[in-house]
């Protein structure tokens with residue numbers, strides 16, 4: 080290649096890159112506490128086209144359509160005149176509720192995995208000239224490509240975390256904006272989660288969609304919490320979207336505390352002594368109104384203050400050892416076989432957990448919606464929050480690590496001010512080998528880097544060696560607590576075998592049983608040896624509880640599997656499962672099974688001793 084050709088080649092590649100970048104706006108940093116911003120909701124009925132062949136995206140030579148292609152589904156579906164040929168169209172006859180999964184909205188969608196195009200038209204009245212606009216999605220499962228008025232705003236992968244794109248002022252019209260989202264929920268080996276999971280792959284725009292309108296300079300994100308090992312010192316930081324030169328005020332009116340800081344830059348940190356803070360706890364979930372303000376922008380939140388740490392082999396909450404009376408929850412409303420998303424859904428699920436006398440929930444196996452963590456804050460439930468690094472992810476693939484880290488960072492960014500969250504979990508039941516341990520260690524360090532104030536963990540596996548339950552996963556060395564899932568008496572042996580179980584736990588840290596459970600079809604009765612009967616599950620729980628009582632003093636809690644029966648395509652026993660994993664302590668209709676009362680009794684005993 081001669082010099083001038085090389086130069087031309089380089090110049091052309093740069094031009095191509097610039098062209099690609101200017102044709103899709105990139106994802107903007109996440110705006111936190113979205114509901115406290117000035118927003119317009121785009122929830123409601125959206126029209127859709129089901130597109131299993133991705134015709135709206137690829138031409139017949141299977142090349143990506145260019146932005147102006149009239150046959151691209153992000154462009155107008157209206158014929159220009161009577162001779163015009165249009166082979167796609169949105170119609171009110173085909174519409175889906177947003178937020179919501181598509182699977183539960185029409186029978187044809189029950190098992191659908193593929194592409195659905197969503198379209199919504201809307202008018203927008205700008206509040207103040209010179210403001211900025213962001214299109215915010217609470218979550219879309221799994222991949223979203225977003226187009227406004229024929230322009231691509233950007234894409235996002237990851238089905239359980241929020242994202243936003245800035246809308247250029249010139250693109251947002253007063254009338255009849257044409258918003259299209261291509262949603263693809265197909266499962267791939269190199270995604271997070273990967274192909275194989277034990278839950279329903281609900282597709283769609285599953286959480287809220289909003290337009291947020293903010294000033295040119297605005298408060299993007301902030302952190303406010305109790306300084307470790309103190310009860311009267313608060314520390315935090317505030318981040319702006321751009322460098323500012325302004326006075327910042329942070330105020331907690333109920334504590335008569337106010338701090339003024341001069342900001343020169345895009346971030347400022349602070350700490351201060353505050354008298355009279357009542358600490359947040361499950362028994363008394365005190366939340367304070369917090370006001371953060373600059374000359375041009377202000378935001379309010381409700382924040383609780385508490386300490387969480389590991390001392391020796393116990394977990395301490397506000398200087399007192401705490402036993403986690405937990406329960407695992409999927410983000411699902413079984414009565415309607417759908418994803419949970421609203422505040423009312425969160426209340427239903429978390430009140431069920433409270434009725435079990437739980438003080439903790441493990442939100443499995445992916446970040447649940449913000450209503451859940453906010454509701455946990457106000458109802459007083461401790462939370463384990465997790466990313467869907469589940470079973471056999473491609474641990475040797477560096478791109479997969481980036482995907483997992485992105486989801487981790489989006490989860491932590493959204494929820495770092497929730498007092499309820501005490502544990503960030505980086506995965507569940509990952510198989511022990513070198514590449515995996517390296518991968519998981521990186522996630523643990525990343526979680527600590529993003530938020531050093533909470534515990535970090537992962538649900539590990541236990542293996543049986545000559546009747547002894549051995550916990551020696553090398554990852555246990557790097558987590559703050561050792562959490563394991565065990566199913567002795569269900570997958571391994573009968574409940575009678577639980578009696579003789581010995582534990583060998585390599586790590587002298589808080590020991591937590593992050594799952595245990597047995598399946599039963601609600602209303603099916605037999606003797607306790609009859610699989611699937613309520614009596615079997617009841618017996619299982621009785622033996623498990625007896626075993627918990629024999630565990631060494633570092634036993635710090637348990638979150639059995641699971642609060643409610645949930646949908647899973649892996650569960651195909653035609654009599655007892657029919658597409659449901661029935662390990663719930665409550666059935667599809669919310670009816671309590673016999674085992675519910677066994678666990679509740681155990682939790683009530685502990686509660687009486689510790690509260």
Ligand code: GCB
Pocket residue numbers: 277444507508564594640660662
């Ligand atoms: C597990 C998994 C959970 C499954 C459960 C089961 O260990 O972590 O996702 O649903 O077992 O029911 O087998």
